Amino acid sequence: MWLEEIEEDMCLAKNQEKTRQITQLFDWALHDFYSINVWKRYIDFVTDKHMEAPSSFTLDEVRAVADRAKNATKFHIAQSHIVWDTILDFEEKLLEKLGPVSAQLETVRTLYIEYLDVPHSMIDTTWQRYSSFITKYFSAEYEARMLDGNAKYSESKKGLNQREVYEDRIDQSLRRSEDALSHFQAYIDFEKRNAHFGKKKKQSSADVKSEKRKQFHRTRFLYERAVAIYYTDQMLWDDYIVFLIDNNANTSETFSVTGRAIMNCPWAGDLWCRHIRMAEELGKSHVEVARIWDEAFARGMLNSVDTSMEQVVKVLIAKCDYERRRIYWTSDDVADQVARLIVTFEEGLKMVNDGDPYHRIDKYYIQILTHTMNDIGKAREIWENMVKVHREYSELWLEYAEWEKEQKNFEEARKIYKKAVNVNSDWPERIFDAYETFEHHFGSLKDLETALTLIRKRAKVVADKRSKDAQQAQANNSETTPVDVSMKRKVEHLDNDESAPAAKRSKGKEYAKVNRRDREHATVVIENLPRGIKEGELKSFFDICGKIREINIYKEDDDTISAHVEFVDRDSAAAALTKDKKNIGGHEITVYAADCVLYVTNFSEEIDRPALRSLFEKYGEIVEMRYPSQIFKKPRRFCYVEYKEPRAARAALVLDGYEATPGLRLKVVISNPDRRTERGQANQYEIVVRNLPAVVEKNELMEYFRGAGQIVDVRIPMTKDGLCKGKAFVKFSTVAEAQTAATLLNETEFKGCLITVDQLGKSQNTDSKKTEANRFVKKESKQASAAVNKSSTTITSFMPRVVNKRGQSGKGGRLVMKT
Numbered sequence: 001m002w003l004e005e006i007e008e009d010m011c012l013a014k015n016q017e018k019t020r021q022i023t024q025l026f027d028w029a030l031h032d033f034y035s036i037n038v039w040k041r042y043i044d045f046v047t048d049k050h051m052e053a054p055s056s057f058t059l060d061e062v063r064a065v066a067d068r069a070k071n072a073t074k075f076h077i078a079q080s081h082i083v084w085d086t087i088l089d090f091e092e093k094l095l096e097k098l099g100p101v102s103a104q105l106e107t108v109r110t111l112y113i114e115y116l117d118v119p120h121s122m123i124d125t126t127w128q129r130y131s132s133f134i135t136k137y138f139s140a141e142y143e144a145r146m147l148d149g150n151a152k153y154s155e156s157k158k159g160l161n162q163r164e165v166y167e168d169r170i171d172q173s174l175r176r177s178e179d180a181l182s183h184f185q186a187y188i189d190f191e192k193r194n195a196h197f198g199k200k201k202k203q204s205s206a207d208v209k210s211e212k213r214k215q216f217h218r219t220r221f222l223y224e225r226a227v228a229i230y231y232t233d234q235m236l237w238d239d240y241i242v243f244l245i246d247n248n249a250n251t252s253e254t255f256s257v258t259g260r261a262i263m264n265c266p267w268a269g270d271l272w273c274r275h276i277r278m279a280e281e282l283g284k285s286h287v288e289v290a291r292i293w294d295e296a297f298a299r300g301m302l303n304s305v306d307t308s309m310e311q312v313v314k315v316l317i318a319k320c321d322y323e324r325r326r327i328y329w330t331s332d333d334v335a336d337q338v339a340r341l342i343v344t345f346e347e348g349l350k351m352v353n354d355g356d357p358y359h360r361i362d363k364y365y366i367q368i369l370t371h372t373m374n375d376i377g378k379a380r381e382i383w384e385n386m387v388k389v390h391r392e393y394s395e396l397w398l399e400y401a402e403w404e405k406e407q408k409n410f411e412e413a414r415k416i417y418k419k420a421v422n423v424n425s426d427w428p429e430r431i432f433d434a435y436e437t438f439e440h441h442f443g444s445l446k447d448l449e450t451a452l453t454l455i456r457k458r459a460k461v462v463a464d465k466r467s468k469d470a471q472q473a474q475a476n477n478s479e480t481t482p483v484d485v486s487m488k489r490k491v492e493h494l495d496n497d498e499s500a501p502a503a504k505r506s507k508g509k510e511y512a513k514v515n516r517r518d519r520e521h522a523t524v525v526i527e528n529l530p531r532g533i534k535e536g537e538l539k540s541f542f543d544i545c546g547k548i549r550e551i552n553i554y555k556e557d558d559d560t561i562s563a564h565v566e567f568v569d570r571d572s573a574a575a576a577l578t579k580d581k582k583n584i585g586g587h588e589i590t591v592y593a594a595d596c597v598l599y600v601t602n603f604s605e606e607i608d609r610p611a612l613r614s615l616f617e618k619y620g621e622i623v624e625m626r627y628p629s630q631i632f633k634k635p636r637r638f639c640y641v642e643y644k645e646p647r648a649a650r651a652a653l654v655l656d657g658y659e660a661t662p663g664l665r666l667k668v669v670i671s672n673p674d675r676r677t678e679r680g681q682a683n684q685y686e687i688v689v690r691n692l693p694a695v696v697e698k699n700e701l702m703e704y705f706r707g708a709g710q711i712v713d714v715r716i717p718m719t720k721d722g723l724c725k726g727k728a729f730v731k732f733s734t735v736a737e738a739q740t741a742a743t744l745l746n747e748t749e750f751k752g753c754l755i756t757v758d759q760l761g762k763s764q765n766t767d768s769k770k771t772e773a774n775r776f777v778k779k780e781s782k783q784a785s786a787a788v789n790k791s792s793t794t795i796t797s798f799m800p801r802v803v804n805k806r807g808q809s810g811k812g813g814r815l816v817m818k819t
Contacts, residue, residue, distance in 0.1 A: 005025065006022065006026065006029065010022055010045070016056060019056060022045065023042075023046070023065075026038065026041075026042045026045070030042075030072070032260065033231070033260075034072060034073070034224045034225070035228065036079045036080070036082050037082075039069045039073055040082050040083055040086055042065060042069065043066060043069055043083065043086050043087060044086065046061065046065050047086075050062050051093075059094075062090075066087045066090075069083050070083065070084065070087065070114075074118045074120075075118075075217055075218045075221040075222075076120075077119055077120055077121055077163055077164075077167055078121050078167050078170075078171065079121075081120050081121065081125075081126070084115050084118070084120070084126075087111070088108075088111060088112070088115070088129075091104070091111055092108060095107075095108050100137055105137060108133070109133070109137075109138075109145075112126075112130045112133060113148065113149055116130065116153045117155075117156060119156040119157075119159035119160040119163065120156070120160070121160070121167070123153065123156050127153050130146075130149055131146065163187070165659070166187035166190060169183040169186075170183045170184060170187065174229075180229070181226065181229075181230050181233065181236070182653060182654045183657075184226040184230075185226075186654045188219055188222050188223065188226075189654065191218050191219040192219060194215055216247055216249075220243070220244070220249075223239075223240040227240060227260075227264075232265060234267075234268040234270070237257075237261035237264070237265060237268075237271055238261075238268075238270055238271065238274075240261075241254065241258055241261065241271075241274050244257060251278065251281055252282065254278055255275070255279065255281075258271065258274045258275040258278050261275070262275050266296070267311065268311065269310070269311030269313070269314035269315045270311070272292070272296045272314075272315045272318070273314055273317075276289060276292055276318045276319070276322060277318065279292060280325075289322060293315070293319050309352070312351065312352070312355075313352060313356050313360055316348040316351065316352065319344055319348070320341070320345060320348065320361070320364055323344045324372075326340075326341075327341065338373065341372075342373075345361065345364070348361045358587075358588075359386055359390075362382055362386055363399075365379075366382055366383065366403070369382075370403075370407075376407060379403075383400045383403065386400070387400055387416075387419075387420075391424075391425070392423070392424065392425050392426050392583060393425065393426065393583060393585075393587075394420065394426055394430050394431050394585050395427070395430070395585045395587055396586045397416060397417075397419070397420035397425065397586070398420075398431065398434050399586075401416040401420070401434065401438070404416060405442075413438065413442075414438070414439075414443070414447070417451070418454065420435070421435055421454055421458050422454075425586075426582075426584055426585060427530070427537075427584055427586070428458065428459075428462050430530070432455045432458070432459060435451050435454075435455060436448075436452065436455060438451075439451045439452075470544070473544050519566060519594075519597060519642070521570035521593075522549070522567045522569055523564055523565065523566040523567070523573060523593075523594040523596070524565050524567075524573050524576045524577060524592065524593060524594060525562065525563070525564055525591070525592055525593075525594050525645070525646065526538070526563045526564075526590070527562045527589065528561075528562075528587050528588065528590055529553075529584060529585075529587060529589060530561065530584060530585035530586065530587045533553065533563075533584070533585065535551045535553060537584075538551055538563055539551060541584060542565055542579065545572050545575040545576040545578075546567050546568065546571065546573075546575055546576075547567065547569075547572060548565060548566070548568070548572075549566045549567060550564075550565075550566040551563060551564070551565050551566075552623070554621075554644055562644070562645075564596075564623070564644075573593070576591060577591055577593065579591045580592065592646070593646075594646060595646045595650075595670055596642055596643045596648075596649050597640055597642045597643075597649065597670070597671040598616075598642075598643070598649050598653075598670060598671060599638065599667075599668070599669050599670070599672075600616075600639050600640070600641055600655075600666060601638035601639075601666075602637065602638075602664055602665060602666055602667045603660050603661070603666055604637070604660065604661040604664050605637060606661070607661060609627070612639070612660075613625055615655065615660065616641050616652055619643075619648050619651040619652040620643045620644065620645055620647070620648020620649070620651065621648065622641060622643055623642045623643065624642045625639055625641050625642070626639060626640040626642070627639045649670060652668065653668055653669070653670070656668040656669065663715070663718060684735045684759055684760060685712070685731050685732055685733070685734070685735055685760075686729050686730065686732070686738060687705075687729070687730050687738050687741050687758060687759050688727060688728075688729055688757075688758050688760055689701070689727060689729075689750075689755055689756070689757050690726065690727045690755060690756045690757075690758075691726060691727075691753050691754060691755050691756055692716075692724050692727060692750070692751075692753065692755060693724065693751050693752070694726075695724065696724045696728070696751065698714045698716060701714050702714055702730075704745075704750055705730050705741050705745065708732065708737055708741035709732045709734065709736070709737025709738075709741070710733040710734075710737065711730060711731070711732060711733075712731040712733055713729075714728060714729070714730050714731070715728065715729045715731075716729075738759050738760075741759075742757045742758055742759040745757050
């Protein structure tokens, strides 16, 4: 979009003033997003104008733009050469024009050395170009000059090799129009890990500091590349901003990033809050900060379908925070500041209008009225309004009474408890306990007896009501949930009848599997639970939904309470989802399906469990890691990772494809037992190649099979000595391509060996009535193999076999094997 506008203006620029204005457009374009194409066009523009008329842009001005371009793009491994080559072309043209005796010769040589110090995809081409340059201008000093550049070239080549796999994944995904964000995140994680590597030997503290800055800029540029594509991803922007803050980035630059974030995600309250805080940290005036709030709501934040009340409340709290802090650090009149703070709260309450189930603005305002303004009457008025509108929230009544106790108004607290006991609240036991405890601590004998009598009467009323509700619920369930007695009998009969045929017995066991544990579908997560909640209280609340297998309660870092409730079956979990937005103890709870379990496979047998756990726990708190039974001699390389929160499990999906050990890429997916029947279809993208020689390279297989279609991945299982185990797996982009490879290249010669190629996951013929010819071929093959083994004194484990085919069909078919 920017380039189109710039190109139009360039055509209309007929004088020096208009030409100069074009550079302002380039600067604006590059402020929004880093773009290789915009930088290249910028350099082309100023260099062309300089060559046409040096007075339009001086050489110093051109080089100033070039320096900015180099610094801005040098960490783009895949495309930085586009900008650097353009700069080199310009400087070499100047060299040809000025001659080799000029200072320009050293300028070009220095530029080459600087370029070789930057890992980029065309590093080999740059090295050859540097060699030609040295040959042409420094032939007498060729070896010494090349030695100067070799150290930087080698180090850059090493850096390129480390990152090439990430660049390839991103490039492939973007070419196929697939989501590449997970690959960006994996790449960013890699750079962050590099930033924490220890100090190398013989490396000074200055070098360490320089390397850390490089790592910071590499990571930052990856974020810039990602947000240029996924500019509406709120979490990506938030991660980027947190990274900048965590690394003590320049506040002005961070403010610029938060500004771009809200421009692209105007519905995101968290991003507006960060922008406001950055403005405050920069010391922006009150007028400038107020303009940010006005902009947030003027741009439709309140009316956007993407904006929840949660996001609006966050922005309002940020505004209240700012006004509260100003009372203490501003030199303005305190009375004016307090008045402005009151207006801010009053406007916030009108804007929310009881839309916040947690009453955060109200409670914040009460704290200000109590501790800053000493207006107890106004604070009590807000409390009264809240409990009047939300009488059923027991937690609200308790907080109100606690506030009165803090003010030493014990008689007022007692009145609140009496009112609360007589209300049909969502958790009356909490109120009963709190009222009784209060009277134990502060009441007289008469007060205590009065409280106990009142509590006993109300407890009976509550118990009677719950009994009637439970009976009604049970009646409704019995009417809508018929029991399939015939199936139950069938299962019992088949399972216990040892005389039944094997096929029938196994079928009975399949029926029995219906009752196997199903954590993935039978677990729900409950958030925003009140403090002090007990397992029994949760069981009582969800008991109506179905039989509960297990309950786990967790305390979060911010002191909020959450829980996992696992039911016996998935239907009960589905019923529990209807409890979403219900109230427990004055807290509006959130209930959602868990999706917290990851299925992880394809890791090395050597990797230990603590190492695997440390790899996953950085994405969130792990509840449990479950491994398969160890009764089998051969280790089964898979496990289940259960997180406390679904978002942690989703974040950990970036590890899918991560090379935890050389040659093995993890497979990480959200666990879903229902997918087990689909794996055959998924595997049909792959072929297995057998009878390979002991020495085979990945690129050799890619070259051999590329005629069948686009290859996604090649995996070669290796021995500890680095030899091929005789087989490999080749994954194609489509099932049809894999089928083509299996059809055309099966039983063909590869490096002197007759290979077999089979498509994975393809349905196999299970018919027990094999032809006589097939049985004969198998028998003959086994006899031939046994004869070879018997006559051989030494057998190499992974020695490939060269197979000569004699006869293609019928009983005369024979496979003669040679080692």
